[in-house]
Amino acid sequence: MTHATTPDILNRLKRAQGHFAKIVQMVEEGRDALTIAQQLQAVVRAVDKAKVALVLHHIEHHLEEATGPLPDETRARLAEMAEITKYL
Template sequence: MSHANNPEILNRLKRAQGHLSKIVEMVEEGRDALTIAQQLQAVLKAVDKAKTVLVLHHIEHHLEEATGALPKEVRERLSGIAEITKYL
């Protein structure tokens, strides 16, 4: 599956986009800076997570393209890599 068709990536980005629109409204309304900063942090985390999903999907896709279907053992190892990327 192409990243262009990956519903997890698209949903994360669309949620972040909607959230960011609300933040723009908050700024226009002159809302509290602390509240706006907290909401901006949430958007940054959402975009960062979408990026992580995109990169991991890309790696898996090209591994399968190069080697064929990945065995369960390899997929489990990739899950470990995915888990540790949250600390990057």
């Protein structure tokens, strides 16, 4: 399984894709700019979260590849690192 096909990342991207399609429809219908901008911001956040999930999965995968199975303590530290990335 590649990083891009992990279920979590794929689900996030598919949700963003569906949401974006609805925004295109809103533009075609002439909806107001404020509503469209708010919805666009939601898609941007969803794509950013998918990107973070992809990068974190990549890091964890290659750490395990280089060192073997990760101990629970290391996984806990990685989870802490993942948690703090929401503030980037």
